[in-house]
Amino acid sequence: STRWSLLRRRPLSSSPNAAPTVGPGPLEPPDLPRLANSARISLSPQEAEEFAPKIQQVVDWFGQLQAVDLESIEPSLRADTAAGSSLREDKAEPFANRDAIIEALPSYDDPYIKVPNALTKE
């Protein structure tokens, strides 16, 4: 079966153990049902049909990006590091506007956030 694993193909990991596929290569077409399942999105067959070419466009766009020559560019994967300076002191600062974030919850059952029954499995 076709597997669309964009992230796995890209040399994003700085692990010395990982051997990512470097350089541009043909990207496989997206497996839309699997993609939707990974994102917990339900798609009707009609919607899937509608979305497939759109997703394909995004993939093609990444294909274009992958064609860019990065030989001389330092990878920039994350925020910069200066030893020790990026850490935070272990000092509590309670968030002052808690009411606003509680207000923004779609469903709240004081004092809990209410969500659909999580025990129901697929």
Place this chain on the structure above:
Amino acid sequence: MALTLLRGIRTPTLLRANFSLLCTTQRHPLAHFTTRAESVQTTEPKAVPKSIQQATKEAAEQKIQGFESVIGIETHVQLSTITKAFCSCPNNYGSQPNSTVCPTCMGHPGTLPVLNAKVVECAVKMSLALNCKISMTSKFDRKQYFYPDLPKGYQISQFDIPIAEKGYLDVDIPVEFGGGHRRFGVTRVHMEEDAGKLLHSESGSYSQVDLNRAGVPLLEIVSEPDMRSGIEAAEYGAEIQRLVRYLGVGNGNMDEGSLRCDVNVSVRPIGQSEFGTKVEIKNMNSFSAISRAIDYEISRQILLYKESQADQIVQETRLWDESSQKTFTMRKKEGLADYRYFPEPDLPEVVLTGEYIDEIRNLMPELPEAKRRRYENIGLSMQDVIFLANDDKVAHFFDSTLEHGTDAKLAANWIMGDITAYLKDEKLSIDESKLTPLELSEMIAYIKNGTISGKIAKEIVVDLIAKGGTVKSVIEEKDLVQIADPAAIEAMVDQVLTDNPKQLEQYRAGKTKLQGYFAGQVMKASKGKASPVLLNKILGEKLKGSC
């Protein structure tokens, strides 16, 4: 397009936390492994759960019958930091639900995580204690899965470059389980964040989420598959708990979920080089439950092998059920979970310096294994050694007592005997006792030089634990100095013999056991202060003479 958030639960690492919560009703106030040694030392050796010994024995017997089990453990240690891992929210257990939250730990867009320096410090401490190789540069990754207790839709964790790897842990198997020293490999230690807590409404129509725990720092410690029995696994877990407490990086309380162990168990015929199918077990709330769950699982798998149904052993997650003492299928695994890990772009790499690590290394306390070897070298029995090193507070009290020149065996006996028994009854810990190590050493000295009897000391020690003060003042106040004057004791003996003519007659008629009765009467008359040695000597002579 409808969002069906809860479909297709993968195998989130954090789910175990939720499960211990789901099953609160199954929780038993079981004797924890850490308190087991205490019960051995007091008068109730029977407090050791018999089923464990039985199960171990059975597992051992089954091993002889041609099978070997392979056990690995994943431990999650919650760190007792003041704030969460990536935001400044307080990290408090038991706060009002959803009170210690902010946009960062609630996964709001546009927020940035900033790593708590204390988390790195705790990770380095623990890694050193586990004899690991520390990565001078490590990084964070996003582990994606959907579950309502994970607001961001991913957990910040460490994937391919953990902060430490390739360590080991030395343990002593308790004497009552056969004893022996074992070394278990530690594959890796990494830093990550905890998820929130999920509760289920009684009607089951919806669930409730408390995000106070979301973002609380965790260390995940993965062992090599080096354990071979439930006892070995439980002892490994207990040693991790000791390290956590000795180092002060966490409270290690299993009942609060601050220390969580998931075990992987497989069985193979002896001689087979490849491992059997691995089964994961969760939902164990004590070390004794870990031991029993593993031994049950080993027996279950061996039985399937013997019935030529080894194909029924499948890769799955099973839950330990305390009431039936069995494991049950929770979910079968359909292939490997796809967490779609990728590097966390919002956090810089964690870069350590040699000086930083040395600084932490220099401040490390003496660890349980080093303590046990030291206690062993001063001549204590293995049972004493394991008991004293089990709790760092007890070990510290013991060490302080020795600093006053007290004999190690005598100090150990008092601490493990009367002091522990009293503290246990009063539900106090040794640092809540008002007895100081200095006064314990003084008291032992007073017994040694004959000022007080051991019997009186038993009363004094209780007094000191409850009220404090000095041994000297208690002795003076209560007039407890031992009566060591032979004439005074003789007078009391004479009086008792005169007062009990009937018993004396029986004694003369051959019922010599009654000497104990007379001794008791004299001791009572002296209010416990008569020197037992002198009393028995004088009483013996009198009785012999009277025949």
